[in-house]
Amino acid sequence: MKVKYFAWVRERIGKAEEKIEPPDSVRTVGELIAWLAGRGEGYAYAFEKPKVIRAAIDQTHVQPDAAISGAREIAFFPPMTGG
Amino acid sequence: MTAIVTVRVQQEDFDTAGEIAALTRGRIDIGAVVSFSGLCRGNDHDRPITALTLEHYPGMADAEIMRHAEEAMARWPLQGLTVIHRFGRITPGENIVLVVTASSHRQAAFEAAEFLMDYLKTNAPFWKREETEDGGSWVEAKGHDDAAAARWTS
Numbered sequence: 198m199k200v201k202y203f204a205w206v207r208e209r210i211g212k213a214e215e216k217i218e219p220p221d222s223v224r225t226v227g228e229l230i231a232w233l234a235g236r237g238e239g240y241a242y243a244f245e246k247p248k249v250i251r252a253a254i255d256q257t258h259v260q261p262d263a264a265i266s267g268a269r270e271i272a273f274f275p276p277m278t279g280g
Numbered sequence: 281m282t283a284i285v286t287v288r289v290q291q292e293d294f295d296t297a298g299e300i301a302a303l304t305r306g307r308i309d310i311g312a313v314v315s316f317s318g319l320c321r322g323n324d325h326d327r328p329i330t331a332l333t334l335e336h337y338p339g340m341a342d343a344e345i346m347r348h349a350e351e352a353m354a355r356w357p358l359q360g361l362t363v364i365h366r367f368g369r370i371t372p373g374e375n376i377v378l379v380v381t382a383s384s385h386r387q388a389a390f391e392a393a394e395f396l397m398d399y400l401k402t403n404a405p406f407w408k409r410e411e412t413e414d415g416g417s418w419v420e421a422k423g424h425d426d427a428a429a430a431r432w433t434s
Binding site: 201203204205253256257258272274275276277278279280 | 318334335336337339340343365376377397400401402403404405406407408409418419420421425
């Protein structure tokens with residue numbers, strides 16, 4: 198699946214998007230955050246406060262317990278500050 | 281007459297007066313137009329700001345604004361509305377966002393404009409980075425914005 202990162206999540210990880218293949222044991226958005234956080238220093242820094250991170254599956258906001266099965270694009274970002 | 285809903289996410293500036301004129305042109309059923317313009321300030325708590333850079337999630341930003349525009353159309357008797365949100369680097373004094381709502385009477389137009397702005401600040405996927413003389417920093421989300429958005433669901 199494709200993952201996208203925005204704002205300071207993108208800056209801390211050092212890339213805007215990538216293709217990932219998490220193991221089958223990673224079933225929810227929250228579990229995916231924990232798995233990503235273990236991929237290296239930048240990821241650990243980006244996801245150090247998982248409660249702050251917002252997520253969208255296929256461009257729709259979701260909660261951490263949302264299932265990732267079938268998702269084409271998952272995005273992670275800080276709370277929005279538009280307007 | 282059919283209600284006109286316009287949503288645009290764009291890098292270039294917009295013309296507020298022109299957008300209001302486009303929404304009301306040829307209509308005799310509109311009695312109230314409310315417009316809100318959000319502009320880039322040159323300071324934040326007395327700290328000078330040289331520019332703001334707005335990052336957005338292409339595709340989702342348009343869809344999220346359209347979803348809220350449709351909710352506004354369902355909640356209030358509106359003759360039309362326009363929402364424009366810019367992205368990219370914006371300097372002090374420049375436009376960031378525009379909401380225009382048109383209705384037969386003022387209350388619906390005022391309320392729908394406020395509803396749309398409250399939701400844009402908390403749900404539309406945009407992030408602001410401030411440039412200052414010391415460098416730059418991401419603007420943090422504010423609790424009072426969440427509270428403002430929450431009052432529409434209570």
